[in-house]
Amino acid sequence: MRRLQLYIGTERVDLFKDESVSLTQTIQNVKDIAKVFTEFTQTFAVPASRVNNKIFQHYYNFDIDFGFDARNKADARLELNDLPFKNGKIKLNSVDLKNNVAHTYHITFFGNTVNLKDVLGDDLLSSLAALDDNSQVYNYANIRDTIQGFPSGNNNIVVPLITHTNRLIYNSNSHSTFDPEATTNNIYPHGSGTQQQNGVDWKQFKYALRVQAIIDAIETKYTVANGYGSDIVFSNDFFNDATNDEFDELFLWLHRKKGNVETPSFGDAEWTLVTELGDETPTGDYGGMTQLSEMENGQLEINLNPGNAYSLDSPQVSLILNPVFSTPAIPYDVRVTGPNGYLEIEIGASGLTTIIDEEQLANGVYTIEIRSEVLLQFAAGGIKWVVEFQERDEDFFELDGGIEYSNAVTFETSAVFEFNITQQIPKIKIIDFLSGMFKMFNLTAFVNDVGIIVVRTLDSYYAAGSQTPINIDKYLDTKTSKVDVALPFKEINFRYKGLGTLLAKQFEQIWNSGWGSESYRDNTRFDAPTETYKVELPFEHMQYQRIIDINPTAANIGLTTIQYGYFVDDNFEPYYGEPLLFYPILNNGTSMRIRDEDTTDEDDITRYFIPSNSLALDCATSKVNIHFKNEYNEYTIGETGNPTCFTDTLFETKYKTYIQDVFNAKRRLVKVTAYLPMKVYYDLELNDLIELGQDSYKINSMKTDLTTGKTEFELLNTIL
Amino acid sequence: MALQLALRNPQFKFIVASAGARSVVCKVTIDGTLRYTLTKNLPLSLVATQTVNFDIAELARDYIEITYQSSYVPQTVDIETNLKSYNAINGLGTVIDEPATITDVGFEAYGTFEEEVNPTVPFGRTTPTYLIPINEDTDTFTIFAPNNTAGKLPSITALNGLVVTPYTSTDTSVTNVDGVVCNIKRIDCTKYGDGKRIIYINKYGAQQDLWFFLKNSKNLSRSNEGYKSNTITYPSGSSATYSVQNAPNKVFNTQAKQTHKLSSGYYPEFANQQFEELLLSEYVWLSTVRKGSGIIIPVKVKTSSVAFKTSVNDRLIEYSMEFEEAFDYINNIR
Numbered sequence A: 001m002r003r004l005q006l007y008i009g010t011e012r013v014d015l016f017k018d019e020s021v022s023l024t025q026t027i028q029n030v031k032d033i034a035k036v037f038t039e040f041t042q043t044f045a046v047p048a049s050r051v052n053n054k055i056f057q058h059y060y061n062f063d064i065d066f067g068f069d070a071r072n073k074a075d076a077r078l079e080l081n082d083l084p085f086k087n088g089k090i091k092l093n094s095v096d097l098k099n100n101v102a103h104t105y106h107i108t109f110f111g112n113t114v115n116l117k118d119v120l121g122d123d124l125l126s127s128l129a130a131l132d133d134n135s136q137v138y139n140y141a142n143i144r145d146t147i148q149g150f151p152s153g154n155n156n157i158v159v160p161l162i163t164h165t166n167r168l169i170y171n172s173n174s175h176s177t178f179d180p181e182a183t184t185n186n187i188y189p190h191g192s193g194t195q196q197q198n199g200v201d202w203k204q205f206k207y208a209l210r211v212q213a214i215i216d217a218i219e220t221k222y223t224v225a226n227g228y229g230s231d232i233v234f235s236n237d238f239f240n241d242a243t244n245d246e247f248d249e250l251f252l253w254l255h256r257k258k259g260n261v262e263t264p265s266f267g268d269a270e271w272t273l274v275t276e277l278g279d280e281t282p283t284g285d286y287g288g289m290t291q292l293s294e295m296e297n298g299q300l301e302i303n304l305n306p307g308n309a310y311s312l313d314s315p316q317v318s319l320i321l322n323p324v325f326s327t328p329a330i331p332y333d334v335r336v337t338g339p340n341g342y343l344e345i346e347i348g349a350s351g352l353t354t355i356i357d358e359e360q361l362a363n364g365v366y367t368i369e370i371r372s373e374v375l376l377q378f379a380a381g382g383i384k385w386v387v388e389f390q391e392r393d394e395d396f397f398e399l400d401g402g403i404e405y406s407n408a409v410t411f412e413t414s415a416v417f418e419f420n421i422t423q424q425i426p427k428i429k430i431i432d433f434l435s436g437m438f439k440m441f442n443l444t445a446f447v448n449d450v451g452i453i454v455v456r457t458l459d460s461y462y463a464a465g466s467q468t469p470i471n472i473d474k475y476l477d478t479k480t481s482k483v484d485v486a487l488p489f490k491e492i493n494f495r496y497k498g499l500g501t502l503l504a505k506q507f508e509q510i511w512n513s514g515w516g517s518e519s520y521r522d523n524t525r526f527d528a529p530t531e532t533y534k535v536e537l538p539f540e541h542m543q544y545q546r547i548i549d550i551n552p553t554a555a556n557i558g559l560t561t562i563q564y565g566y567f568v569d570d571n572f573e574p575y576y577g578e579p580l581l582f583y584p585i586l587n588n589g590t591s592m593r594i595r596d597e598d599t600t601d602e603d604d605i606t607r608y609f610i611p612s613n614s615l616a617l618d619c620a621t622s623k624v625n626i627h628f629k630n631e632y633n634e635y636t637i638g639e640t641g642n643p644t645c646f647t648d649t650l651f652e653t654k655y656k657t658y659i660q661d662v663f664n665a666k667r668r669l670v671k672v673t674a675y676l677p678m679k680v681y682y683d684l685e686l687n688d689l690i691e692l693g694q695d696s697y698k699i700n701s702m703k704t705d706l707t708t709g710k711t712e713f714e715l716l717n718t719i720l
Numbered sequence B: 001m002a003l004q005l006a007l008r009n010p011q012f013k014f015i016v017a018s019a020g021a022r023s024v025v026c027k028v029t030i031d032g033t034l035r036y037t038l039t040k041n042l043p044l045s046l047v048a049t050q051t052v053n054f055d056i057a058e059l060a061r062d063y064i065e066i067t068y069q070s071s072y073v074p075q076t077v078d079i080e081t082n083l084k085s086y087n088a089i090n091g092l093g094t095v096i097d098e099p100a101t102i103t104d105v106g107f108e109a110y111g112t113f114e115e116e117v118n119p120t121v122p123f124g125r126t127t128p129t130y131l132i133p134i135n136e137d138t139d140t141f142t143i144f145a146p147n148n149t150a151g152k153l154p155s156i157t158a159l160n161g162l163v164v165t166p167y168t169s170t171d172t173s174v175t176n177v178d179g180v181v182c183n184i185k186r187i188d189c190t191k192y193g194d195g196k197r198i199i200y201i202n203k204y205g206a207q208q209d210l211w212f213f214l215k216n217s218k219n220l221s222r223s224n225e226g227y228k229s230n231t232i233t234y235p236s237g238s239s240a241t242y243s244v245q246n247a248p249n250k251v252f253n254t255q256a257k258q259t260h261k262l263s264s265g266y267y268p269e270f271a272n273q274q275f276e277e278l279l280l281s282e283y284v285w286l287s288t289v290r291k292g293s294g295i296i297i298p299v300k301v302k303t304s305s306v307a308f309k310t311s312v313n314d315r316l317i318e319y320s321m322e323f324e325e326a327f328d329y330i331n332n333i334r
Helices: A050-056 A112-120 A129-134 A140-147 A211-221 A430-440 A458-464 A502-511 A650-663 B057-061 B269-279
Strands: A004-008 A022-025 A044-047 A074-080 A083-098 A101-111 A167-169 A184-186 A208-210 A251-253 A279-284 A293-296 A299-302 A316-321 A332-338 A341-349 A353-359 A364-371 A383-392 A398-406 A443-447 A453-457 A476-485 A489-498 A518-520 A531-540 A545-548 A559-566 A581-595 A602-612 A668-675 A689-692 A695-705 A710-717 B003-006 B012-017 B023-030 B033-041 B050-055 B076-086 B095-097 B102-107 B141-146 B151-157 B161-167 B173-175 B181-187 B196-201 B207-212 B216-228 B249-263 B284-290 B293-301 B320-325
Touching: A050 A101, A083 A112, A112 A430, A112 A443, A129 A211, A140 A581, A140 A602, A167 A559, A208 A211, A211 A251, A211 A430, A299 A383, A316 A332, A332 A353, A341 A353, A364 A383, A430 A443, A430 A531, A443 A458, A453 A458, A458 A650, A489 A650, A518 A650, A559 A602, A668 B216, A689 A710, B012 B023, B012 B076, B012 B095, B023 B057, B033 B050, B050 B076, B057 B102, B141 B151, B141 B207, B151 B207, B161 B173, B161 B181, B196 B249, B196 B269, B207 B269, B284 B320
Parallel strands: A167 A184, A476 B216, A489 A531, B003 B102, B141 B181
Antiparallel strands: A004 A074, A022 A695, A044 A101, A074 A083, A083 A101, A208 A251, A251 A581, A279 A398, A293 A299, A299 A364, A316 A353, A316 A383, A332 A341, A332 A364, A383 A398, A443 A453, A476 A668, A489 A518, A545 A559, A559 A581, A581 A602, A668 A710, A689 A695, A695 A710, B012 B050, B023 B033, B023 B076, B076 B095, B076 B102, B151 B161, B173 B181, B196 B207, B196 B284, B216 B249, B249 B320, B284 B293, B293 B320
């Protein structure tokens, strides 16, 4: 006889004597291939006993403060005959009352995998503060260097050759003065030194982040110590495995908005302290008056002696800023600190601005700090304190004058722009991102005994199960059973949601098929099923372009070693799209020119991270790629050899084994009932093979009455 | 003085909140530990007083852990109810009304519909009194017991609280510490053995004995489940086969329950109250003998209805009741 024990927290719940508690388990279901399932019980009832009333705190009585909070699931565990069986969560659904007194609580038990959704909620990737450990300064030198290699001490960040607006061409027979307004840039490095010829502005590029760093940040944020219900820790079977190149080498382009990188504020730019206001210009009767202010190292000191015969409203102080004119005007922030802290903070000032207008300032020292997103200059006289006051001299003669302190030399803001990952990462929920990863690589997940979320590809999950089938013949109830058709779909479509960039769009228009998308129907048309199943990844999928020298020499056909991504739509307009995943490959060869349009800085570089859909540029090195369908490789298509040799597509390596079997004519979904003894049920895993007679089966799902052991199996026969 | 609350009934505690009160907080302390804080918010427009009620019975009853007590001392909980009204919602702001904390003792007891709201033990009887039914015609206490059996009687008094008065195997009456007398009518039941003693928590929340003097019978009923198994095997090198000794129709989950059918013997009409209370009790035990030793086992009253007998209609009053052991015969406690 089997007994079920349910614990909520540390309290054992009283159960009804005859209540049936059925646990449904499925991890990969042929009826919904892309979904990751979790085990759950049907809703069952527990009595409103004294013990249970204490656990659920008379939930029906809403006057009770700090009672059971049914808005959240509660930690729970199931034991069978006092042996630990499942850890998970309990959800309180309802309370039945009889005669206005609690009679029954209705609850549902969920396995731990669903916990991921509960803990992550609707949080966005941008909520992962730990990502900012990888933040970089966004400036010419850093972008130039990070195109050519990882930043020092951080191999999670690269700058791939993906432009957000401009098209790149390579014409070794053309050069012209760099035009900041042009949307096509010839990156052929004409001449040397500061030529101002050709090149692409560094601001066309953005950083990209290793996807593993996102997994790390999730594990860092979601811990019990940080106030979450449970720790999220992934196993190192797929994530957290530096040897698993197909995932570990995957990067996410940090593209929050179409076009240029922008920050929501100047919050990341550094404040620059004004340290020089050396010009002093007296006005009015100032020469005959008693001074009440001083200027030293750009700091204004007001020192009004109350014993002097100043007018009651003296001094009247103004601060006027007038940056160098530009179109459009560069916005800036100003902060004035006085003896009692910040006196004035002006955000988003523009052009000539009076920051302080004839205010009577108290005695003390006043400093000015200014910041801007891009470099901003204040020519001599552009920053000016004006101090005015009235005084009666010993003859009671009224004097009226003042002094102006202004900068004698040009002042510049430092304009350091921090590229904060959390501000630049694409907007997507963490759960959707993970779900996308799970669909992409056909991953399964379950929580093991120590609370680690074991993530594996489906094939490796099944391979880890018992390869010796477990024979359940003697427990089988042969009274009734059922055989269903196992093919619920006529076709399965695998595609990326984001196929909106120029070349991907053109590909679809020409070939009538999404770039990298696969439609699988086993080369046959089946008319019995009616539905098409869609596996769609919430990511952008680009077709990259290997750049060809428009003017090839006789010695070559113009192929450069440069491949880039042109992230615009089919109207050649900057494009937002979905989060873009790619493999960055550090490639050597053709020299290209990158420059800073704000200065005369330029560099010719021969090493760069090129974006790629394949893990390598040579299929002899790796055939892995992130297409579902084997497409022509963008880099090798112009070379001799086979451009379709990158055969390890996502479909081929992650889905094919399972899907092909589903479409097999001999595939059946067999429904049988067995009365499993504890010795079988307790250790049975969903990836174990089941044997009936002399045939073996995979478990599609199983539903077990935990009190009787009656198990309703859905089994898929093994196709050999 | 603390009231003895019958916790199987609703027990309302109330506060009269003054005008201007926006919330009322009720704190329920059970056996010295604050267990529940209940808050009711009041309408903003409250300009006159409002009486706010809280039912604390279910909250407190959870904390009476009823177990068989060889001492027969009633099991109770101490309850303190503190009510306050505040001038802001959710128990915030300043206190407006703060009546004295109410101190009660909770019993696993119940009053009937006729005994009205907030019933308290001993339901209108003056104390001291035994916590057993009284013969209302004579206003005396009488219990029935076989010859040569001792026992205990719980009683309540203002002076001494809850006390238990033992009686010996030969006593024909017993007087408790407050001088209240209970007669003991001795019955000779040797014809059918020694009689069967049923112990139950009565209407007063006290443990009481009720003897069944006449015949008793014991039954065992078995249940199981079954399925049709596949017994075929596939030995290597020969045809599929099966063993004729291997039953395809399998049996599992076999379990059994024992029931006891007891006859009360002849009781006077005033004893009907005891059978009624036995029927309405949620805690019943049977004193029986297993392997030569006396043992108290939990039982459920399987009989669900009783036609009360009267001496006019039935002359001799005898009840036959069935009790089911409150556990499976094959031990499966986990």
